[in-house]
Amino acid sequence: MKKILFCLLIFISGCVTTSDFETLKADINQLKKDSFDIRKETSEIKTDLADLKEKTSGSVKEEAFNAIRESEASLRSEVSGISKDLQTLTGRFDENRYFIDKTLKDKSSEMDLLRSQITAFETQLKELQTKLSSKLEAESKTKGKTEIKKEKKAELEETKTPEIKDPAKAYEAAYNVFKEKKYKEAREKFDVFLKEFPKDKLAGNAQFWIGETYYQEEDYAGAIVEYDALLKNYPDSEKAAGALLKQGYSFIEMGDRKAGKGILEQLREKYPKSKEAELAKKKLEEISKKSR
DSSP states (O other): OHHHHHHHHHHHHSOOOGGGHHHHHHHHHHHHHHHHHHHHHHHHHHHHHHHHHHHOOHHHHHHHHHHHHHHHHHHHHHHHHHHHHHHHHHHHHHHHHHHHHHHHHHHHHHHHHHHHHHHHHHHHHHHHHHHHHHHHHHHHHHHHHHHHHHHHHHHHHHHSOOOOOOHHHHHHHHHHHHHTTOHHHHHHHHHHHHHHOTTSTTHHHHHHHHHHHHHHTTOHHHHHHHHHHHHHHOTTOTTHHHHHHHHHHHHHHTTOHHHHHHHHHHHHHHSTTSHHHHHHHHHHHHHHHHHO
């Protein structure tokens, strides 16, 4: 019996859920039944004791009385223990029922609060959608007016006398920036010059100085690309020999002596009387000495 009570106490000490009530009630009813049975058994013992008093005598009678008294005391003690355990179980049962009822009420309140919040959000969303729709409609009207203004402005600009640009001044402005060692800004200005005056007599020179901006920044790969663009797009430029020379130097600086030597040899063959050919010869002799 005590083992059953111990198990029940451990079970109830955990978090009792709503689904455990039926089991808990059954256990309490069982305890009540056991208590009733013990009380009944005690009553029967008392009856037997009365009968025994009439039938027994002497020492035998005394021993029987003592045994019965011990048994009765044990039963009373057990009944008392069961009653206490029953009270404890009943108290815990009531506590857990109160806790579960309170939790369910709290959850219900939370659900009501969530429902009200969702309703408020839906209302706000509808308001935002209405405002957005109005704003889009207004923007659409404004956009239409803006496009009309742009078209009129474009028409007026077409009627204006086009501005006359001087390529020589544009080239000079870019070159002056290069001399100030502002290589990135100079490169941008020469790029603009080539876009506006791609067939001007100074276009080849502009392309060369673009390559020089990369060379001065020690971006030899970028310089090689720009020098090559000059040789392909402006082969008759006065800067063609210089582009070959600097292209050869760039390959050497990058560690590709074979390619660099090949370009310098090509320069000497193609422009043998140029000052660039003399510089190429000196560079080739310098490389030969280092190789030895």
